[in-house]
Amino acid sequence: MSGLTISNLGYSYGTKRALDGVTFSVPAGRFCALLGPNGAGKSTLFALLTRLFTTREGKITVAGHDLARAPRAALARIGVVFQQPTLDLDLTVQRNLLYFAALHGLSGREAAERAEAALDRLGMAERAGEKARALNGGHRRRMEIARALIHRPDILLLDEPTVGLDAATRAAITDHVHSLAAEDGLTVLWATHLTDEVRPDDQLVILHKGRVLSDGPAGTDVTRRFLELTGETA
Numbered sequence: 001m002s003g004l005t006i007s008n009l010g011y012s013y014g015t016k017r018a019l020d021g022v023t024f025s026v027p028a029g030r031f032c033a034l035l036g037p038n039g040a041g042k043s044t045l046f047a048l049l050t051r052l053f054t055t056r057e058g059k060i061t062v063a064g065h066d067l068a069r070a071p072r073a074a075l076a077r078i079g080v081v082f083q084q085p086t087l088d089l090d091l092t093v094q095r096n097l098l099y100f101a102a103l104h105g106l107s108g109r110e111a112a113e114r115a116e117a118a119l120d121r122l123g124m125a126e127r128a129g130e131k132a133r134a135l136n137g138g139h140r141r142r143m144e145i146a147r148a149l150i151h152r153p154d155i156l157l158l159d160e161p162t163v164g165l166d167a168a169t170r171a172a173i174t175d176h177v178h179s180l181a182a183e184d185g186l187t188v189l190w191a192t193h194l195t196d197e198v199r200p201d202d203q204l205v206i207l208h209k210g211r212v213l214s215d216g217p218a219g220t221d222v223t224r225r226f227l228e229l230t231g232e233t234a
């Protein structure tokens with residue numbers, strides 16, 4: 001099983017319960033939208049999935065590896081795009097990719113080939129030598145996505161990856177990541193509070209106040225369903 005399984009996950013900040021009995025699975029090659037308003041617990045869940053935080057409550061399995069028992073094997077199968085941009089703006093586009101490749105133990109020709117392939121795919125090959133600072137917001141985000149995939153993970157986690165982008169760029173990035181699931185078989189967990197980023201064919205998990213309220217095909221009319229379940233607009 002190369003997907004993601006989350007069972008009965010719980011986490012508290014002191015007395016504040018942030019996640020409670022969170023259970024859902026994302027099958028291999030599926031795009032799963034994790035929809036929740038601010039404070040639903042999405043960032044806490046991502047912190048647990050990437051082992052920034054640990055918990056004794058529940059279990060996470062990544063591509064068949066138990067994250068608590070085999071963290072190195074599990075984390076090697078994950079690529080992450082965090083909410084806050086993390087490119088080094090003073091390094092070139094290519095160096096940003098090579099640096100990340102090195103963190104994953106790739107170097108020399110293999111790393112250079114993967115960086116080149118990633119830039120080709122984004123249509124950015126001619127910008128390899130430019131500083132990341134020269135890129136617009138959309139290109140920076142695409143670079144971060146390419147960088148998260150440089151070690152060829154099975155699962156891509158994105159925490160509100162379109163924050164701060166204009167509507168057209170947001171739509172293009174959302175399309176791009178949907179195509180990574182549909183065409184490349186990548187398993188995607190996409191956290192968002194925006195219903196227009198969810199497609200009818202997606203798996204939709206609605207998280208609210210630390211609990212999963214619904215899990216299934218998104219279908220149409222996500223906004224109405226979200227309002228009915230949570231009493232909030234997204």
Ligand SMILES: Nc1ncnc2c1ncn2[C@@H]1O[C@H](COP(=O)(O)OP(=O)(O)OP(=O)(O)O)[C@@H](O)[C@H]1O
Binds near residue numbers: 037040045
């Ligand atoms: N360090 C902390 N100490 C106490 N409570 C916290 C802390 N971090 C988060 N929380 C609370 O835990 C709950 C879940 O927060 P979390 O940041 O995971 O939600 P989120 O869905 O990612 O929201 P956002 O989009 O605003 O980041 C919220 O009620 C939040 O106020």
